[in-house]
Amino acid sequence: VNNLYGPTEDTTYSTHAVTDPGAERTPLGRALPGSRVHLLDSDLRPVPLGAIGEVYLSGQGVTRGYHQRPGLTAERYLPLPEGEGGRLYRTGDLARWRPCTTADGGVEFFLDYHGRVDHQVKLRGFRIEPGEVEHALLQHPAVSEAVVTVHGDHLIAHIATRIPSQDDPVVPEERGEDDEQILLRYLRSCLPQHLVPARIVVMDALPRTPNGKVDRKALPEPTSVPSTGAAEPPGTEAQHLVAELFAGLLGRPVTNIHDDFFSLGGHSLLATRLVSRLNALTGASLPLRVVFEHPTIAGLAEFLPEPASGPVRPAAIPRLRRTLGRAGAASGVPSD
Structure with a gap:
């Protein structure tokens, strides 16, 4: 199947590809003679090879703009950089370059379609x-x-x-x-x-x-957040500490040491706060990557220093809560 791609603003067609109807991605192929494809980021810089960028077109077929719509013309048509002359047309389509091996053993790069910018x-x-x-x-x-x-x-x-x-x-x-x-x-x-x-x-x-x-x-709504193992409550001071911090940062009780911080709703900003609180409360020097590599209560507790790794002492729990309470609202941890 021959796939020809090109918006009206580039006159007719801009790229061509021969494709398999069952392909996972729609290939846009290579630029046709007289057309040129640019993949740029939001700052109009070329994206690295293999990264997704927005498709901009230049060449002989790019039109001058929209009739009596100067605002839209200014938004979609941009001058080529470095005084090259002509203009770029911003398509709103996303694509990436894909390397392919040619029959003679060389490498060519083909464009694959990856959706629309307005889906961002x-x-x-x-x-x-x-x-x-x-x-x-x-x-x-x-x-x-x-x-x-x-x-x-x-x-x-x-x-x-x-x-x-x-x-x-x-x-x-x-x-x-x-x-x-x-x-x-x-x-x-x-x-x-x-x-x-x-x-x-x-x-x-x-x-x-x-x-x-x-x-x-x-599409069905996701059900409750999954756990990564059989339910098991915290059993050491370290696990109780991590569980309290999880609960405070995520705004929900966390009682299973195998629950995943990110599956529960955590993200990179909360992970940074989590590491900061853990280090401040225990004297540890955990790097942020530990949360990404070991995102459960059980996993993180293994990295905390003694004596927090031993069996929890009942008398230690009120002290732990007082310590967390003194940590204050900066960590989002509730206190009794």
């Missing part, structure tokens, strides 16, 4: 392109489809699983984990934390509209 969202100060998270999910061999949406202050992913074949490898550490935890751990290994969804809803198939597109309105 801003969460906790970060500008997020859900398509980037979807792309990462689709790289996992167990995922056949992925859609990422926003619920309140969190990203939620809905995925359809692929039927495994006999040739699929079984990763030892994944045995006994559910699909959601496997995928969350995978995403944390390849994406910044602010791009990792709070929940991943695993489905046999994503709902479709009559014209075959994913029906986002029909």
Whole structure:
């Protein structure tokens, strides 16, 4: 199938690709003669190879603007940098360059479509392109489809699983984990934390509209936040300390030492506050990455110094609460 891409503002077509109808991503291919493609970030800087950027077009086909609409023309048409002459047209489409090996062993770069800029969202100060998270999910061999949406202050992913074949490898550490935890751990290994969804809803198939597109309105709401193991209450001073801090920062009781800080609603800003409080209260020097690598009460407690790692003494709990109370509202920890 020949796929020709180009907005009206670039006269007719700008790029061309020969594609497989079953491809995971819509390839835009390479620029046609007379056209040039630029992938730029929000500051109009070229994005690194492999990163998602907005498609800007230049060349002989770019039109002069919109008839009697100077405001819209100024928004969508920009002069080429460094006095090159001509202009750039801002398409609002997102794409990334994908390297491909040619028949003679060389490398060519093709453009893959990754959605629209107006699908971008801003969460906790970060500008997020859900398509980037979807792309990462689709790289996992167990995922056949992925859609990422926003619920309140969190990203939620809905995925359809692929039927495994006999040739699929079984990763030892994944045995006994559910699909959601496997995928969350995978995403944390390849994406910044602010791009990792709070929940991943695993489905046999994503709902479709009559014209075959994913029906986002029909996606099920995520249920309660998952735990990463059987429920187990805190049993040491260190675990009680971490549990109290979790509860204060997240605004909810946390009673299972295997609950995941980020699955419960934590994010990078709260993780920074968590580490700061832990270090201030225990004299530890934990780096921020420990929270991302060991985001449970049990995991973090292992990094706290003695004597907090021993069995909890009943008399220590009121003292612990008083200490947390003195830490004050800066940590969000409630006191008795």
